[in-house]
Amino acid sequence: MTETGSPDCAAVLGGISAYLDGELETTECEVIERHCASCASCAAVVASLQETIGLCRGAALSELPSGVRQKAQASVAQLLRKERD
Amino acid sequence: MNGDTAYNLGVSVTNGSSVHPSRSDAARAEYADLVRKAAVGDEAAMERLLMRAQEVAYRFSLLVCGHPEDAEDVMQDALLNTYRHVSQIKDPEAFRTWLYQTVRNACLMKRRRRVDEPATLTSIEQGGVDGDGDPMAVDVPDAGVRPADQQLIDSWVGERLRRALAKLSPGYRVIVVLREMEGLSTREVATITGFSEANVKQRLHRARMMLKESLEDL
Numbered sequence: 001m002t003e004t005g006s007p008d009c010a011a012v013l014g015g016i017s018a019y020l021d022g023e024l025e026t027t028e029c030e031v032i033e034r035h036c037a038s039c040a041s042c043a044a045v046v047a048s049l050q051e052t053i054g055l056c057r058g059a060a061l062s063e064l065p066s067g068v069r070q071k072a073q074a075s076v077a078q079l080l081r082k083e084r085d
Numbered sequence: 086m087n088g089d090t091a092y093n094l095g096v097s098v099t100n101g102s103s104v105h106p107s108r109s110d111a112a113r114a115e116y117a118d119l120v121r122k123a124a125v126g127d128e129a130a131m132e133r134l135l136m137r138a139q140e141v142a143y144r145f146s147l148l149v150c151g152h153p154e155d156a157e158d159v160m161q162d163a164l165l166n167t168y169r170h171v172s173q174i175k176d177p178e179a180f181r182t183w184l185y186q187t188v189r190n191a192c193l194m195k196r197r198r199r200v201d202e203p204a205t206l207t208s209i210e211q212g213g214v215d216g217d218g219d220p221m222a223v224d225v226p227d228a229g230v231r232p233a234d235q236q237l238i239d240s241w242v243g244e245r246l247r248r249a250l251a252k253l254s255p256g257y258r259v260i261v262v263l264r265e266m267e268g269l270s271t272r273e274v275a276t277i278t279g280f281s282e283a284n285v286k287q288r289l290h291r292a293r294m295m296l297k298e299s300l301e302d303l
Contacts, residue, residue, distance in 0.1 A: 017290035045297075052297040056265035059242040061144055071157075072139040075164055076132055083168075 008035050012042045016049055109270040116184070117177035124171050131171070138167040141267075142188045148241075148262045149255065153234040155195045162191040185263065185277045242266070249299035257292040264289055 012035050018024050019032050036043040064072065116137070122130035142163035146156035166187050174180060238247045250258055263274045264285070271289075275282045 014290075017286065017293060048297050048301065049293055052293055052300055053265065055243070055246050055300070056261060056296070057268075059246070059266045061241050061266055063241075064140055064143055065237055068143060068156075072136060072143075072160060072164075075139070075161065076135045079135070079164060079168060080128065080131065 009039060009042050013045060016046055020050060020053060108268045112268055113178060113181050116181040120171055120174055120177040120180045135164055135167055138163040138184055141184055145188045146192060147234060147238055149259045150192045155192060158195055159188060159191045163188050182273045182276050189277060245300055245303050248303055249296050252299050253292055253295060257288055260285060260288045261292045
């Protein structure tokens with residue numbers, strides 16, 4: 001088991017985002033994966049960070065509240081009508 | 086690059102990190118297609134584009150600036166600026182970045198015009214560099230979000246994430262919202278915020294770690 005706070009842990013934690021974003025070379029990924037296989041603490045951080053990113057990316061941002069949407073549609077219609085006239 | 090093979094540590098990421106760049110490309114291409122059509126008189130494309138511009142403005146006002154009371158004005162700015170810009174745009178692929186920059190600036194200008202604005206608010210024109218030598222992005226002050234708006238944000242991102250996001254400073258929150266929620270690329274976020282790409286990545290990493298810790302505490 002690797003001690004948390006060892007240089008390996010610091011390097012892994014510093015590179016997690018690049019790892020999760022698919023920005024690392026295969027050999028660099030293997031270093032992280034090998035480390036996490038023997039370091040429960042870093043593996044937990046990676047899992048928790050993946051969960052955090054998943055939560056952010058799973059946000060459903062597309063819907064405006066109906067009142068706001070109606071106002072926005074009315075603004076568009078008014079602008080286009082004004083420009084046509 | 087490693088791509089898909091980077092995710093074998095257990096928990097999968099919703100909308101996976103590996104598909105994120107293509108998500109960004111697809112959205113940019115969709116905007117560009119609407120811009121091209123709108124520029125040659127396709128009214129339906131123009132309507133969709135103008136609605137998109139207002140949606141971006143509304144979300145940015147609430148999620149990044151935390152000032153829903155400004156949203157209506159920022160939406161109106163986005164509407165008019167988009168309409169004027171479409172006929173002049175030379176590079177439709179750059180439209181999406183332009184839109185977010187315009188909305189961000191509108192939010193900041195709106196804050197500056199308020200009579201009760203804190204004197205410490207940095208103006209958009211003021212430059213300066215941060216500790217890494219990168220141009221400083223301008224932060225806007227936080228404000229309390231009304232319960233009704235909290236409910237709306239909760240319906241988008243959930244209560245836990247809304248509360249965790251509120252704990253981030255605006256300079257970090259803008260990176261998370263643009264990159265993770267709006268699905269913009271690192272390069273686009275760098276253009277919008279004025280940070281270097283390296284700084285966007287560094288800030289995104291710090292912001293993710295802070296969010297993670299906040300979420301664990303909630």
